[in-house]
Amino acid sequence: MRRRAQSVYDDASGSSPEFRTLTGSRLLRLSCPGGFSIRPRRRKLKPMSKRTVPPFRADHVGSFLRPKALLDARAAHQRGEIDAAALRAVEDDAIREVVRFQEGLGLRGVTDGEYRRTYFHVDFLQQLAGVDVRGGIAVSFRGAAGNVDFAPPVMHVTGQVRHLKPIQLADFEFLKSVTSQTPKVTIPSPTMLHFRGGRGAISRDAYPDLDQFWADVAAAYRAELRSLAQAGCRYLQLDDTNLAYLCDPKMREGARQRGDDPDELPRRYARFINDAIRDRPEGMVVCIHLCRGNFQSAWAAEGGYEPVAEALLDELKVDGYFLEYDDERSGGFGPLRFTPPGKIVVLGLVSTKIGQLESKDELKRRIDEASRHVPVEQLALSPQCGFSSTVHGNDIALEAQAAKIRLVVETATEVWGEA
Numbered sequence: 001m002r003r004r005a006q007s008v009y010d011d012a013s014g015s016s017p018e019f020r021t022l023t024g025s026r027l028l029r030l031s032c033p034g035g036f037s038i039r040p041r042r043r044k045l046k047p048m049s050k051r052t053v054p055p056f057r058a059d060h061v062g063s064f065l066r067p068k069a070l071l072d073a074r075a076a077h078q079r080g081e082i083d084a085a086a087l088r089a090v091e092d093d094a095i096r097e098v099v100r101f102q103e104g105l106g107l108r109g110v111t112d113g114e115y116r117r118t119y120f121h122v123d124f125l126q127q128l129a130g131v132d133v134r135g136g137i138a139v140s141f142r143g144a145a146g147n148v149d150f151a152p153p154v155m156h157v158t159g160q161v162r163h164l165k166p167i168q169l170a171d172f173e174f175l176k177s178v179t180s181q182t183p184k185v186t187i188p189s190p191t192m193l194h195f196r197g198g199r200g201a202i203s204r205d206a207y208p209d210l211d212q213f214w215a216d217v218a219a220a221y222r223a224e225l226r227s228l229a230q231a232g233c234r235y236l237q238l239d240d241t242n243l244a245y246l247c248d249p250k251m252r253e254g255a256r257q258r259g260d261d262p263d264e265l266p267r268r269y270a271r272f273i274n275d276a277i278r279d280r281p282e283g284m285v286v287c288i289h290l291c292r293g294n295f296q297s298a299w300a301a302e303g304g305y306e307p308v309a310e311a312l313l314d315e316l317k318v319d320g321y322f323l324e325y326d327d328e329r330s331g332g333f334g335p336l337r338f339t340p341p342g343k344i345v346v347l348g349l350v351s352t353k354i355g356q357l358e359s360k361d362e363l364k365r366r367i368d369e370a371s372r373h374v375p376v377e378q379l380a381l382s383p384q385c386g387f388s389s390t391v392h393g394n395d396i397a398l399e400a401q402a403a404k405i406r407l408v409v410e411t412a413t414e415v416w417g418e419a
Contacts, residue, residue, distance in 0.1 A: 304331020
């Protein structure tokens with residue numbers, strides 16, 4: 001068993017049974033034996049080296065609410081009123097604006113807002129040879145305003161999976177040309193080709209043996225990463241719902257009914273992702289984001305990370321983790337004890353599903369709580385998910401979106417001395 005990481009707010013001696021929480025730079029002490037007392041006390045954080053590579057202390061998952069002009073242009077393109085070039089010109093203008101938005105708020109990792117996509121995963125995966133998109137499987141998403149019924153498209157593997165052309169290259173090159181910060185590329189995790197449909201969504205003619213399926217998809221991802229690396233990409237994120245879904249008892253039972261072992265799948269997926277990223281060049285940071293569903297402010301799964309923690313944190317060879325921790329759906333911080341030295345856990349403490357702004361003091365208290373399981377030097381802060389994982393967007397105002405990012409940047413600066 002891993003020993004509990006020392007909190008940076010602990011006394012050096014580690015003595016006295018106390019509860020401590022950081023509020024600003026003031027520490028509230030609750031002494032247990034001998035009665036109850038509160039004693040404000042100022043403490044300084046241990047000095048930490050400045051992060052020069054991502055993920056940054058204040059970071060974000062990637063997607064932002066689509067502006068009306070972009071949504072109108074997409075609708076016009078679907079009606080055949082404008083061509084692809086005209087749509088791309090509108091996308092370019094919108095991306096320039098969202099880049100200015102991110103840089104103006106102090107973010108050091110900058111995305112294109114996923115403004116060229118309808119879904120976070122479909123637009124990428126359907127460009128691989130051997131992959132088709134078919135009717136979705138109905139899912140009841142749960143939210144504060146009630147349930148939202150939605151049938152996201154399901155990917156079907158109908159032939160041998162191949163990477164025939166760069167997929168994100170042109171989009172990355174444009175993003176790189178319009179930002180002075182670190183451009184970040186987000187792509188779906190390769191597990192998105194397996195979990196939702198299982199073996200039944202993978203052609204037995206193309207893949208009588210699943211081992212070849214895993215190998216071919218991983219090879220396709222390596223080719224995509226190679227094209228991005230050659231263009232100068234140094235920050236890539238894999239978006240994965242499936243490892244998070246495997247934290248939910250109902251989702252685990254669904255996997256079992258499809259013929260998969262939910263206890264083995266996290267390790268199978270860790271090997272799969274490791275194979276997909278194994279040739280990334282030195283200097284390319286690869287992170288993974290876990291999501292329990294993010295559609296119009298609703299979610300599909302819930303449950304703490306314990307069922308997948310060891311495979312996720314100790315076996316998966318990524319550099320950082322963007323983990324949802326905005327409410328009780330994600331459980332406690334205990335699973336973070338599996339985090340090896342050198343890896344960064346980006347705590348998704350700020351919700352993109354609701355407009356209400358979190359308390360800065362509460363965010364600091366929760367960072368301190370997490371630091372009891374992994375050193376605070378290995379922690380960072382972000383919203384729990386994107387603001388618009390699909391083109392539909394979450395039920396949150398543009399002003400609240402900006403306020404949430406500003407809160408992340410300010411809180412990170414106060415806790416770590418930098419964003």
